[in-house]
Amino acid sequence: MSSSSIHAAAAAGATRRPAQPDAHGTRRRRLRKVLGPHPLGWLFSAPFLVFIAAIFAYPLGFAIYISFHDYFFTAPGVVVDQPFVGFDNYVRVFTDPKVLQSLGNIAIFVLINVPLTVVLSLVLAAALNSVVRFRTFLRVSYYVPYVTASVAVVGVWLFLFSGNGLVNQILGPLAPEPSWLSNASLAMPTIAFFVTWKELGFYILLYLAALQNVPKDLYEAAAMDGAGKVRSFFTVTVPGVRPATVLVLLLSTITGANLFTEPYLLTSGGGPNGASASPVLVMYQEGIEQGHPGYASAIGIVLVIAVLLIAFLQYRFAGGKER
Numbered sequence: 001m002s003s004s005s006i007h008a009a010a011a012a013g014a015t016r017r018p019a020q021p022d023a024h025g026t027r028r029r030r031l032r033k034v035l036g037p038h039p040l041g042w043l044f045s046a047p048f049l050v051f052i053a054a055i056f057a058y059p060l061g062f063a064i065y066i067s068f069h070d071y072f073f074t075a076p077g078v079v080v081d082q083p084f085v086g087f088d089n090y091v092r093v094f095t096d097p098k099v100l101q102s103l104g105n106i107a108i109f110v111l112i113n114v115p116l117t118v119v120l121s122l123v124l125a126a127a128l129n130s131v132v133r134f135r136t137f138l139r140v141s142y143y144v145p146y147v148t149a150s151v152a153v154v155g156v157w158l159f160l161f162s163g164n165g166l167v168n169q170i171l172g173p174l175a176p177e178p179s180w181l182s183n184a185s186l187a188m189p190t191i192a193f194f195v196t197w198k199e200l201g202f203y204i205l206l207y208l209a210a211l212q213n214v215p216k217d218l219y220e221a222a223a224m225d226g227a228g229k230v231r232s233f234f235t236v237t238v239p240g241v242r243p244a245t246v247l248v249l250l251l252s253t254i255t256g257a258n259l260f261t262e263p264y265l266l267t268s269g270g271g272p273n274g275a276s277a278s279p280v281l282v283m284y285q286e287g288i289e290q291g292h293p294g295y296a297s298a299i300g301i302v303l304v305i306a307v308l309l310i311a312f313l314q315y316r317f318a319g320g321k322e323r
Contacts, residue, residue, distance in 0.1 A: 060304075063297040071294035089298035099299060102270075102277045103306075105188050109278070110256045112192035117252045118245060121200055125207030126237055139208070143201035150198070154265045157194055181267050184275040191262050191276055199255065203248050210244035211237070249314045257307045260284065279303045 032039070067089050069082045093099050128138055145153060160166050161180040168175035176183055180190045214237065222232045238245075259278040263270050269285070270277030279299055287296030 063300055066294050067297035067301050069294050071297075072291055073293060085294070089295045090302065092295060093298050093302050098274060098277070099279065099282055101274050102279045102282045105274075105276060106257060106259060106278050108188050109192045109195075109259060110253060112189055113196050113256050114249065114252045116192075116196045117200065117203055118248055120196070121203035121248060122207050122238070122241065122245070124200070125204045125211060126233060128204065129208060129211045139204075142204050145198045146201040148198075150261045151265065153198055154262070157266065161190060178272075181276075182272055184272050187267055187272065187276040188263075191259075191266055194266065195256070195259070195262055199252075203252070206244050206248060207241055210241040214240035246315060246318050249318055250311050253310055253314065254307060257303060257310075 066082075068084060068086060070085050071082050072080075074080055124142065128135065128142075131138065158165075158181075162168075163179040163182070165179070168179060176186055180186050218236045218240070219232055222236050227235060258280055260280040263276040263278055263281055264284075267276040270281050280303070283296040283299045283303075286299065287293045
């Protein structure tokens, strides 16, 4: 190569500028990192996200805010002083006998309702999954109470469990006195049985869906090993529907913690003497009837934290996390 060619190449290299970074490509990579590989999914999810923000996130944040204030509702346009009270409302929650009684009531309800719901819905779903004749009729029969309005069903239970109701007439001298829903010891257990019966159809459907994913080969293998129906149920069915069981545990616990309609209608607002009052019912009485929304919000926040803690423990120890 001649000296002139070498000098020309050197001059060209000296004048060549280094490549500039692609600013547009960098922004695209950052945006993809934030939005994920399919940004269009956010567009389709936007209506639901707005719904969540408007119906759940904003009310929860507002409830937290007013729980730290001496808050009360006023007419539109009226500005009044709503002072910050710190943790006073929360201190009152843990010292109010009415709230503590309602927490004990809901604990009794959950201890009765949740195990009954899990056991009965799983057993009935397994039976319905194996039945051949009248399968559709039986499934619809169990689901009808769930979709029936609570007010209508409550009327039937009031007829059955009132002092002169059908149940007491059948029991005769064995009937409790006072009657079921007027008895401080039996009111909450009666409500727990009512809610279990009413919502059983929904959980049966969850288990029926889960049973479709249990391989039939496992039942055939268990039968070849000499396992009967009961043993196959415990060795194949129960482990096979474990994720559904965790879901049923969580849903039934959350539903039980939000109990309101049943004690409000069946026992005329939590009677007798608050023996069937739930925390949500106390929240309604304090926030709406008594005009103390700040205190009612504090009750609600405590209830939310307690339910989240129980749900986490259920998910952790009931097998929700694969080991």
